[in-house]
Amino acid sequence: MNSPARAYWKANLRLVSLLLIVWFIVSYVFGILLVEPLNSIRLGGVKLGFWFAQQGSIYTFLILIFVYAVGMNALDRRFGVHED
């Protein structure tokens, strides 16, 4: 692989790793592993850990995919590999 292609792929992997870390934290850490301690904090009438497990994680997933799509488009342009 030549070096711009290598740099593009590296930047891609960096973005995806970053987003997957957030993906892991909101679901497995906030929603499952730390659910008990987080439940002592409340968001209105919902315990925070419970909220992350049944609402917050889903909203975060949604944001993550759109951030990824926008980020990758920018990356495509920067490296001149965009489609139009």
Added chain:
Amino acid sequence: MELQTLIYLVVGASFALYIGIAIWARAASTGEFYVAGKGVHPVANGMATAADWMSAASFISMAGLIAFTGYDASVYLMGWTGGYVLLAMLLAPYLRKFGKFTVPEFIGERYYSQTARLVAVVCLIAASITYVIGQMKGVGVAFGRFLEVEFETGVLVGMGIVFIYAVMGGMKGITYTQIAQYCVLIFAYTVPAVFISLQLTGTPIPQLGLGSELAGNGTYMLDKLDRIITELGFAAYTEQKGSTLNLSLLTLSLMIGTAGLPHVIIRFFTVPKVRDARYSAGWALLFIAILYTTAPAVGSMARLNLTEMVQTGPVGTPEANLRYAERPQWFRTWETTGLLEFQDKNGDGRIQYYNDANPDFAERARQWGWEGNELVTVDRDIMVLANPEIAGLPDWVIALVAAGGLAAALSTAAGLLLAISSAISHDLLKGVLMPDIPEKRELLAGRLSMFGAIVLAGYLGMNPPGFAAEVVALAFGLAASSIFPALMLGIFHKRMNRAGAVAGMLAGLGSTLVYIFVYKGWLFLPGTNNLPNTAEYWLLGIQPESFGAVGALINFTVALAVARITAAPPEHIQHLVEDIRVPRAAQPGGTG
């Protein structure tokens, strides 16, 4: 107008719409039949993916599952949505760039091996057939409950409808009917939810109602629910019941399985560009999230409504239990279906609904003269099906829920049937048996295998092989342990070769099947299980449904180890991998 007539009218109108779309969107080429000519707008594809994904189980059963398991049901909510993050970032754009028609086709070319392609075809067909049985059953059940026709007749009518638009239009027809089906099902799901939330909390948005105070009460809805059900001996709604390891693994298995299910992946082959595939996954999750974030509100509010309907005052005072003679009309309606059943165990004419399996609560119950839980059957599905009646909504909403349930089952069935028929006509017939088949004949073969798949699915729906409830876990296990790792390694590990991929798929698949069969019976035959399917016998407390993630880990490990000690893939395959990693080859004059 009578309710039955109204239901026939609404369901009939929705079917007429689907058939109308089918006539408009006929497929003229294999490209249109398999991938809708790659011309679907990303938002439209997102909507179609949402309908494809959300099955009868999501629409009818999930809220009830949440209602009766509370926090622990979060694994389904996170698992079935978090998979889209993996799909969007690790698979969809690259497979779209590859630009072919089926999932086994990618595996066959990437691993330069007909064997790998055949293994993928087998996994795909096994996963999809098991899944489609449940959909056909869902169609029959929905017809039976709402239209009062025989179960078999219901399945036959469902087969007929799917036949018309799937055989005629292929992926193109399916895509546009799925869009219509999404609109029907999401409207049918949210309207009763909005009204229930309004009645209980005064908030029209169910997602906010979940965290709101009860109207005119000052107590938060979930606190009230936790209190009343613990007073009746149940575990608190918001409390964790299962083990942390098992909950995490089940979530992971569902996520990886979701990302690896072929009928979902092929939806991303239908958009024009790589960029569209990325956005489209986001749109799909947005449309799915509307239902999946509403479901926790529906579940908790329905549980509260049901409990408070029976337990009208302080627990333990005799007058606080509803007199059976005074039960509301919807209770009577659902009693006739057998989904709700009362037995007056202590003969006091009142309904006691509590957890009689809780030993700490038994003594108190005995002192009050309670002799066991008297709501002996409360089917989970009631939580969605009876919602409009519980909330006192007009008849047209009930008719809408019927149409919504059917839309959810039909749209998923059609997507699965397309995945099966394209694996047969494109991967088996054109790919392996008759590589020189002309396009016209392949299109005909596609339609014929679709027809065969519909007949098989209908037959299995009518004569479920006894393990229908178990098999959805199998579908996710197969997808997670075999398909997902093979696809991901094919994109992210250039050095991955034929030997590694095939060994990995077989190891992942084999270990998952063995683990499921040991507890659930070999090929699900009753009595052939080696160990009882209970928590104390599970390896490290991992239930069979959660094993897909472990199977995937085994697949990754074996594949990487074998690839290390065998020859690197040929030059042109390494170029193929480089090529799918970029949306378009870099231009010399690019702004780079």
